[in-house]
Amino acid sequence: MPLILTAVQGFPLVKSGDDLVGLTVQALSASGLTLLDGDILVFAQKIVSKAEGRWVNLATVTPSHRALELAQQIEKDPRLVELILKESRAVLRTRPGTIVVEHRLGFVCANAGIDHSNVAGVGTADEEWVLLLPEDPDTSARRLRDGIQTHFGVSIGVMIIDSHGRAWRLGTVGVAIGLAGLPGLVDLRGKPDLFGYRLRITQVGVADELAAGASLVMGQAAEGTPLVHVRGFPYPLREASLVELLRPLDQDLFR
Amino acid sequence: MPLILTAVQGFPLVKSGDDLVGLTVQALSASGLTLLDGDILVFAQKIVSKAEGRWVNLATVTPSHRALELAQQIEKDPRLVELILKESRAVLRTRPGTIVVEHRLGFVCANAGIDHSNVAGVGTADEEWVLLLPEDPDTSARRLRDGIQTHFGVSIGVMIIDSHGRAWRLGTVGVAIGLAGLPGLVDLRGKPDLFGYRLRITQVGVADELAAGASLVMGQAAEGTPLVHVRGFPYPLREASLVELLRPLDQDLFR
Numbered sequence: 347m348p349l350i351l352t353a354v355q356g357f358p359l360v361k362s363g364d365d366l367v368g369l370t371v372q373a374l375s376a377s378g379l380t381l382l383d384g385d386i387l388v389f390a391q392k393i394v395s396k397a398e399g400r401w402v403n404l405a406t407v408t409p410s411h412r413a414l415e416l417a418q419q420i421e422k423d424p425r426l427v428e429l430i431l432k433e434s435r436a437v438l439r440t441r442p443g444t445i446v447v448e449h450r451l452g453f454v455c456a457n458a459g460i461d462h463s464n465v466a467g468v469g470t471a472d473e474e475w476v477l478l479l480p481e482d483p484d485t486s487a488r489r490l491r492d493g494i495q496t497h498f499g500v501s502i503g504v505m506i507i508d509s510h511g512r513a514w515r516l517g518t519v520g521v522a523i524g525l526a527g528l529p530g531l532v533d534l535r536g537k538p539d540l541f542g543y544r545l546r547i548t549q550v551g552v553a554d555e556l557a558a559g560a561s562l563v564m565g566q567a568a569e570g571t572p573l574v575h576v577r578g579f580p581y582p583l584r585e586a587s588l589v590e591l592l593r594p595l596d597q598d599l600f601r
Numbered sequence: 602m603p604l605i606l607t608a609v610q611g612f613p614l615v616k617s618g619d620d621l622v623g624l625t626v627q628a629l630s631a632s633g634l635t636l637l638d639g640d641i642l643v644f645a646q647k648i649v650s651k652a653e654g655r656w657v658n659l660a661t662v663t664p665s666h667r668a669l670e671l672a673q674q675i676e677k678d679p680r681l682v683e684l685i686l687k688e689s690r691a692v693l694r695t696r697p698g699t700i701v702v703e704h705r706l707g708f709v710c711a712n713a714g715i716d717h718s719n720v721a722g723v724g725t726a727d728e729e730w731v732l733l734l735p736e737d738p739d740t741s742a743r744r745l746r747d748g749i750q751t752h753f754g755v756s757i758g759v760m761i762i763d764s765h766g767r768a769w770r771l772g773t774v775g776v777a778i779g780l781a782g783l784p785g786l787v788d789l790r791g792k793p794d795l796f797g798y799r800l801r802i803t804q805v806g807v808a809d810e811l812a813a814g815a816s817l818v819m820g821q822a823a824e825g826t827p828l829v830h831v832r833g834f835p836y837p838l839r840e841a842s843l844v845e846l847l848r849p850l851d852q853d854l855f856r
Binding site: 348349350351352353438439441446453454509512513514515516517518519520521530531532548549550551552554555556557558559561562563565578579580590591592593598599600 | 835
C-alpha cells in the first residue's frame with residue numbers, strides 16, 4: 347500500500363477557544379475524506395496553539411534584565427526575548443535575530459518556537475501579538491485523537507508538528523512536537539538484514555519522517571493548509587509520547 | 602492532489618556494475634507503475650553505491666597512525682576508522698563506536714556514511730567488505746535521471762537519500778545526499794502570509810522533507826525496498842544540487 351498524504355482543503359481560520367475536533371470533522375467531510383483504522387491526522391502547531399489561546403500581547407510583557415541584555419546583543423525585541431527565555435530551559439547558542447534554546451518541552455529549537463508571522467487575527471491593528479507553542483502538545487494530541495476517534499468510531503494516530511531548522515543543513519523541516527497513538531521511534535536493532543548481519547544504526551525516527559512528509563504537503567505560505575490526512579503509514583500504531591524522540595543530555599555531543 | 606509515495610516492490614539485489622537505469626525500468630514496469638512529468642524517483646544510497654562498485658575489502662586497508670589511535674579510543678575497527686577519515690574533511694565529535702564527521706561531500710554525518718550491514722554479496726564468506734557512499738551522488742542522480750527520462754520520454758526528478766542521525770533527537774531520518782531536477786530548498790521569504798505579514802523563517806528544506814517521507818516507506822530491514830516512486834510533489838521541478846542544502850561553515854553554530 348502506498349503512503350498517501352492529503353492536505354485537507356478549506357480548514358477555517360482558527361480562533362481562541364475553537365473546537366478543533368469539530369472543525370476537523372467538518373473539514374474532513376467537506377473534503378470527502380474518510381478515516382479508517384490506522385490512518386493518521388497531522389496538525390500544524392499553529393492551529394492547536396490558536397485554539398488553545400496561546401496568544402501573548404507583547405505590550406503586556408516586561409523584559410527582565412537578562413532579556414534586555416540579550417535583546418541588545420542579538421538585535422531582537424526584548425519583550426519577545428523575555429518570552430523566549432520564559433518558554434525555555436536553557437540557551438544553547440545565539441546569533442543576530444536567533445536564540446537556539448532547549449524548549450521547556452525538551453526539544454532544541456530556534457526562538458522557542460514562538461511565532462510572529464501569520465498569527466494576526468486577535469486584538470486591534472496597533473497591537474502586536476505572538477503565539478506560543480501549545481502548553482503540552484502530547485496532551486493536545488491525545489485530546490484531539492480521543493474526540494476524533496469517538497466521532498468516527500475508528501482507531502487512528504494524531505501528531506502535532508512544527509518546522510525546525512537543522513544544525514548543519516539549510517531549510518526547515520517538519521518535526522513532531524506532540525504524539526498520540528503512533529510510534530515516535532521504530533527500533534529495528536537486532537533484526538537480521540537480508541544477509542543475516544545484525545543491523546546497527548536502526549532506530550528510525552518514523553514520527554519525524556512522517557512529520558517532514560506532512561510538512562511538505564502543508565506548505566508554509568498563504569496557500570498553506572494546517573491539517574494533513576495520512577493513509578498507509580507502514581508501522582503498527584501504538585501509544586507513545588514525544589519524549590521517545592528526544593536525545594538524552596548524556597548522549598548529546600553538540601551543546 | 603495528494604502526495605503519493607509508493608515503494609517499488611521486487612527490486613533485485615544490485616551488484617557492482619549493474620545498470621541501475623535498466624533495473625529501474627524493469628522494476629517500475631513489473632510493479633505497474635508509470636512515470637508522468639513531475640514525478641520523482643528516490644533511490645536508497647546503498648544500491649547506487651553497489652552499482653558503482655564502492656566496495657572496499659577491509660583486508661586491503663592499512664590504518665594510519667591517526668586511525669590506530671582514534672580506533673583504540675572509540676573501540677572501532679582501525680581499518681574502518683581509516684576509511685572514515687579518508688572519506689572526510691574534518692572530525693567534529695567522537696564517542697564509542699561513532700565518529701561524527703564532515704564528509705568530503707560537505708554534509709555532517711556519522712562514520713562517513715560507510716555501511717557495514719546489509720552489504721554482503723561480494724567476496725568470500727571470510728572477507729569483510731564495507732560500502733562507501735557514491736563518489737558524487739549529484740552526478741549519479743543526474744545520470745539516473747537522464748537515462749530514465751530518455752527511456753520514458755518524461756521530465757522527472759531523481760534523488761539519492763541516506764539515513765542520518767540528528768544532534769538532539771533520537772532516530773535516523775532520511776536526507777538527500779544527491780539531487781537532480783528537484784529543488785533542495787524552496788524559498789518563501791518575503792511572500793506575504795494570510796495577514797500581509799512578511800514571513801520570516803521560510804526557507805523550507807523540501808528535498809529533505811521528501812527524503813524523510815520516502816525513507817519511511819523504504820523501511821530499513823529485510824523487507825526494505827530501495828526505490829520509491831513519488832507523485833504529487835507540490836513544487837515545480839528545477840535544476841539543483843545538494844550544495845544548496847548544506848549550511849555554510851560561517852553560519853554554523855554547532856561545530
